[in-house]
Amino acid sequence: MQRVIESGWYILGEEVQSFEREFCSHFHFAHSVGVANGTDALAIALRALGIGSGDRVATVSNTAVATVAAIEMAGARPVFVEIDATSYTMSSVSLARTLEAFDSIKAVIAVHLYGHPADIPAIAEIARPLGVRLIEDCAQAHGAMLHGQFAGSMSDIATFSFYPTKSLGALGDGGMVVTSDPALAKRVRMLREYGWDRRYVSDFPGVNSRLDELQAAILRIRLPRLDAGNGRRAEIAARYDQGLADTGLTLPRTMAGANHVYHQYVIRHPERNRLRDRLQQKGVGTNIHYPMPVHLQPAYASRCEMDPCGLEITETYANEILSLPMYPELSQDEVDAVIDAVRDSL
Numbered sequence: 001m002q003r004v005i006e007s008g009w010y011i012l013g014e015e016v017q018s019f020e021r022e023f024c025s026h027f028h029f030a031h032s033v034g035v036a037n038g039t040d041a042l043a044i045a046l047r048a049l050g051i052g053s054g055d056r057v058a059t060v061s062n063t064a065v066a067t068v069a070a071i072e073m074a075g076a077r078p079v080f081v082e083i084d085a086t087s088y089t090m091s092s093v094s095l096a097r098t099l100e101a102f103d104s105i106k107a108v109i110a111v112h113l114y115g116h117p118a119d120i121p122a123i124a125e126i127a128r129p130l131g132v133r134l135i136e137d138c139a140q141a142h143g144a145m146l147h148g149q150f151a152g153s154m155s156d157i158a159t160f161s162f163y164p165t166k167s168l169g170a171l172g173d174g175g176m177v178v179t180s181d182p183a184l185a186k187r188v189r190m191l192r193e194y195g196w197d198r199r200y201v202s203d204f205p206g207v208n209s210r211l212d213e214l215q216a217a218i219l220r221i222r223l224p225r226l227d228a229g230n231g232r233r234a235e236i237a238a239r240y241d242q243g244l245a246d247t248g249l250t251l252p253r254t255m256a257g258a259n260h261v262y263h264q265y266v267i268r269h270p271e272r273n274r275l276r277d278r279l280q281q282k283g284v285g286t287n288i289h290y291p292m293p294v295h296l297q298p299a300y301a302s303r304c305e306m307d308p309c310g311l312e313i314t315e316t317y318a319n320e321i322l323s324l325p326m327y328p329e330l331s332q333d334e335v336d337a338v339i340d341a342v343r344d345s346l
Helices: 002-006 014-027 038-048 065-073 090-102 122-128 183-190 213-243 272-281 311-316 332-345
Strands: 031-035 054-058 077-081 105-111 133-137 155-162 173-177 196-198 264-266 321-324
Touching: 014 031, 014 133, 014 173, 014 213, 031 038, 031 183, 038 155, 038 173, 038 183, 054 090, 065 077, 065 105, 065 196, 077 090, 090 105, 090 122, 105 213, 122 133, 133 264, 133 321, 173 183, 173 272, 183 196, 213 264, 272 321, 272 332
Parallel strands: 054 077, 054 105, 105 133, 133 155
Antiparallel strands: 031 173, 155 173, 264 321
């Protein structure tokens, strides 16, 4: 932080450029572009692909509302797809049905949820023959892998968030767009700063969405520690799996070939609210990611489009999911205390 202050350069300088290079190197990405936050990253990615007014974008409703807000920021319309019952990420079967029902879907945003990757190969097999562009929302999946490929490397373009609670978080907002296409990367760089290729000259309308030097410097320090943090999360998840195996709870499951990085450890129980209240009484904090699917929220409920067969799994799970404490700094005693509290509460 002192280095940045003393440099006198606070926007799009050496810290951002270095972090972009280091981020690419760490995950084997070809191009990365720092932006102001994860929501902007998605909106800019859509615009870079030429998605805009009148276009539809397929995504899931079991996600942070930011995913849908970004679609509308780009001028497009969200269409909601059902989730897979095991991974809680996009169902390729539902996607196929939805793409058949809506002929103006131009892109799919597949959300890697809770640290578990979506089945990108299955999604791509359906989307790409139709000319539908594929975006990965990796806000909760820093370091997650599927069949040996990092989340963010399996699509046309992908986005990350560095919100402070993310597995790789800044001390404020921050985001990143990654792609293997140099032309897309150049367009993203221009879009994040008014459409400039030359300073003060806009080649097309852009926005002001820049990762600042201070956050980039902090992220450069935190990036080399990410793998150790993910490793500790996996240890905590394994202990939860062991300690809660015989409770009747539905525990997280990992699909074949996937590396789950456990941004969240999400269980399910039909009396979730009672369980949460009892845990709170025992001093164990929990959260719900997310308590109301986007398509049921007041801002969207009256105007959303979705899989013709509905979103029954999404709606059912929203009433059952509960996130247990999950962060690398948890001690073994604290993990065991959570397990004991859950067992006692049940």
